[in-house]
Amino acid sequence: MSEATVIPVPAHYLAAGTRNTADEYATRYAESIANPDAFWAKEAQVVDWMTPFTQVKDVSFNADDLHIKWFADGALNVAANCLDRQLAKRGDKTAIIWEGDNPAESRHISYRELHKEVCQFANVLTAKGVKKGDRITIYMPMIPEAAVAMLACTRIGAPHSVVFGGFSPDSLAGRIEDCGSTVVITADEGLRGGKAIPLKANVDNAIRTPAGAGVETVIVVRRTGGSVNWDNNRDFWYHDLMTGASAEHTAEAMNAEDPLFILYTSGSTGKPKGVLHTTGGYLVYVTSTFANMFDLREDDVFWCTADVGWVTGHSYLLYGPLANGATTIMFEGVPQYPDWSRIGQVVDKHSATILYTAPTAIRALMREGDGPTLASSRKSLRLLGSVGEPINPEAWNWYHRVVGDSRCPVIDTWWQTETGGVLITPLPGAVDMKPGSASRPYFGIKPAILDNEGVELTGACEGNLVITDSWPGQMRSVYGDHQRFVDTYFKTFNGVYTTGDGARRDADDYYWITGRVDDVLNVSGHRMGTAEVESALVSHKAVAEAAVVGFPHDIKGQGIFAYVTLQEGHEPSDELCKALVTHVRAEIGPIAAPDQIQWAPGLPKTRSGKIMRRILRKIAANEFDGLGDTSTLADPSVVDSLVRGRQAGS
Ligand code: 6R9
Numbered sequence: 245m246s247e248a249t250v251i252p253v254p255a256h257y258l259a260a261g262t263r264n265t266a267d268e269y270a271t272r273y274a275e276s277i278a279n280p281d282a283f284w285a286k287e288a289q290v291v292d293w294m295t296p297f298t299q300v301k302d303v304s305f306n307a308d309d310l311h312i313k314w315f316a317d318g319a320l321n322v323a324a325n326c327l328d329r330q331l332a333k334r335g336d337k338t339a340i341i342w343e344g345d346n347p348a349e350s351r352h353i354s355y356r357e358l359h360k361e362v363c364q365f366a367n368v369l370t371a372k373g374v375k376k377g378d379r380i381t382i383y384m385p386m387i388p389e390a391a392v393a394m395l396a397c398t399r400i401g402a403p404h405s406v407v408f409g410g411f412s413p414d415s416l417a418g419r420i421e422d423c424g425s426t427v428v429i430t431a432d433e434g435l436r437g438g439k440a441i442p443l444k445a446n447v448d449n450a451i452r453t454p455a456g457a458g459v460e461t462v463i464v465v466r467r468t469g470g471s472v473n474w475d476n477n478r479d480f481w482y483h484d485l486m487t488g489a490s491a492e493h494t495a496e497a498m499n500a501e502d503p504l505f506i507l508y509t510s511g512s513t514g515k516p517k518g519v520l521h522t523t524g525g526y527l528v529y530v531t532s533t534f535a536n537m538f539d540l541r542e543d544d545v546f547w548c549t550a551d552v553g554w555v556t557g558h559s560y561l562l563y564g565p566l567a568n569g570a571t572t573i574m575f576e577g578v579p580q581y582p583d584w585s586r587i588g589q590v591v592d593k594h595s596a597t598i599l600y601t602a603p604t605a606i607r608a609l610m611r612e613g614d615g616p617t618l619a620s621s622r623k624s625l626r627l628l629g630s631v632g633e634p635i636n637p638e639a640w641n642w643y644h645r646v647v648g649d650s651r652c653p654v655i656d657t658w659w660q661t662e663t664g665g666v667l668i669t670p671l672p673g674a675v676d677m678k679p680g681s682a683s684r685p686y687f688g689i690k691p692a693i694l695d696n697e698g699v700e701l702t703g704a705c706e707g708n709l710v711i712t713d714s715w716p717g718q719m720r721s722v723y724g725d726h727q728r729f730v731d732t733y734f735k736t737f738n739g740v741y742t743t744g745d746g747a748r749r750d751a752d753d754y755y756w757i758t759g760r761v762d763d764v765l766n767v768s769g770h771r772m773g774t775a776e777v778e779s780a781l782v783s784h785k786a787v788a789e790a791a792v793v794g795f796p797h798d799i800k801g802q803g804i805f806a807y808v809t810l811q812e813g814h815e816p817s818d819e820l821c822k823a824l825v826t827h828v829r830a831e832i833g834p835i836a837a838p839d840q841i842q843w844a845p846g847l848p849k850t851r852s853g854k855i856m857r858r859i860l861r862k863i864a865a866n867e868f869d870g871l872g873d874t875s876t877l878a879d880p881s882v883v884d885s886l887v888r889g890r891q892a893g894s
Pocket residue numbers: 509554555556630631632633634635656657658659660661662682743744745757759760766769770771
């Protein structure tokens with residue numbers, strides 16, 4: 245099986261010189277584990293400090309005394325690291341290459357230009373009354389102003405909460421309320437695949453709900469010129485505010501442990517959590533990982549296809565690249581527009597040297613055959629990366645062979661919103677690749693595999709993936725609910741960080757992520773809690789009860805399968821099925837739309853009323869054998885009826 249396949253880093257790649265050789269990786273990794281304080285004190289010099297720190301690490305993973313602090317007496321500013329310190333050497337270097345949805349549109353923005361715009365916008369925010377510590381919600385398309393807004397927030401010390409532009413007004417309102425934002429930055433409309441997305445109208449609708457009522461100021465970037473409703477007391481055009489705003493601005497000195505941003509992510513229960521990252525540790529970690537895992541060179545043109553609304557967009561589209569003085573491509577569009585050759589065309593147009601994308605995009609491209617990809621030369625590429633979900637060896641091999649012409653190493657990078665940056669990946673030049681394996685830990689990362697009782701397994705094994713010691717980029721809290729942070733990550737097993745993922749370790753100490761072990765789905769690399777989709781479904785008047793599980797999906801990795809029990813007086817129909825899908829899209833956003841709905845006269849429950857998801861997952865996957873012991877169910881006949889329904893394709 246694929247485990248036996250080892251693909252060494254190609255000789256031509258090594259010949260060009262790499263940041264880490266196999267020996268250096270081994271030595272530095274050993275040092276980082278033996279003496280984390282010394283390792284990170286040195287590594288933290290990848291960023292500029294306004295006040296040097298004297299303390300490195302102050303951590304306890306013990307749930308009763310949980311604390312996580314890094315570089316706690318140091319001070320720095322993220323925007324100053326991403327912009328000001330680059331000006332002397334790289335003022336005229338391109339910081340952001342913006343590629344529009346329309347292939348005829350693109351822009352190069354130099355470090356000097358970006359610095360100027362960020363300083364101006366920082367002054368604009370201050371003039372609007374924003375102070376250090378205020379939370380700012382950003383609901384933007386993939387346009388340079390999204391980067392300007394994020395960097396300006398970090399410049400004045402106002403934590404941002406970026407909400408993905410695909411989320412509904414209700415989802416947006418919930419996130420605005422949770423972090424108590426009074427300022428929202430948005431655009432008139434977004435543009436994706438030739439279609440306009442009504443961002444300003446969504447903001448208006450969010451503010452109309454009780455949850456969004458606290459918003460006092462909306463700053464709107466004109467992107468499409470589409471018509472929008474306007475409230476003169478509340479709404480301001482970005483370009484009006486920027487006209488005449490001073491480009492002089494001194495970045496705020498932030499304590500290393502001051503909040504940097506909040507990013508909402510789905511958990512296994514309840515509403516999304518506001519993952520809180522702080523300033524110093526996060527910046528050190530993304531700056532360090534970005535340079536090493538992409539084996540960064542000065543002339544690289546780096547392209548990460550993630551949206552800024554996800555953590556990958558924060559850490560590796562924006563902060564990691566800019567803190568390293570790299571050129572980063574920001575792509576407004578989608579891989580299939582105008583057609584499936586777009587990815588290769590963008591690579592060629594901007595001579596991208598590194599492409600970092602998600603398995604779902606790779607599988608979608610692969611389904612189109614080699615043709616669209618081979619329509620481009622892609623000769624500028626030297627390295628490929630994958631992120632967001634497990635990559636199946638078939639997709640890995642195709643990515644390597646077709647997109648990378650068998651020339652570019654592929655790094656499969658495993659991490660989470662919570663981890664801030666990558667924890668497990670093969671450093672190019674240092675670690676041989678195995679298709680489908682995220683492979684080996686980054687410096688300072690101590691993974692372990694526990695059985696369900698919390699006993700650590702040794703050697704080759706499979707179980708729950710945990711991290712036994714802290715790293716600087718780790719999240720510090722759930723915004724507004726620290727207890728939830730402690731309960732979610734530090735109570736399942738004592739004294740370790742529980743990732744929620746399962747993993748296998750092979751005889752070469754390579755890690756293979758097997759997917760979530762909790763009720764979190766991963767749909768096209770997007771996290772989605774089953775509980776969130778269920779509560780959206782039951783908020784529809786026809787629905788009495790719903791149970792949602794993931795099922796294997798060729799392109800998305802996992803699809804959303806919903807079992808729905810209707811209220812008395814409502815009958816199953818194709819129209820109702822469509823209405824429910826539309827309802828979930830409106831409640832949460834298109835990414836949460838169920839792929840399949842099965843009408844369920846009843847759901848399999850234990851006598852204590854717990855839904856047996858294990859059985860529902862099997863039925864959804866068409867695995868009718870081995871449904872396991874159903875004798876503990878309150879009504880075992882429910883299972884037969886669901887199986888019959890699935891076989892009939894209901
Ligand atoms: C960065 C990001 C985190 C979850 C994570 C895991 C899955 C991410 C992966 C991967 C296998 C990889 N995941 N990268 N699984 N191999 N290389 O995606 O963050 O949106 O928080 O999702 O995604 O299940 O727990 P986030």
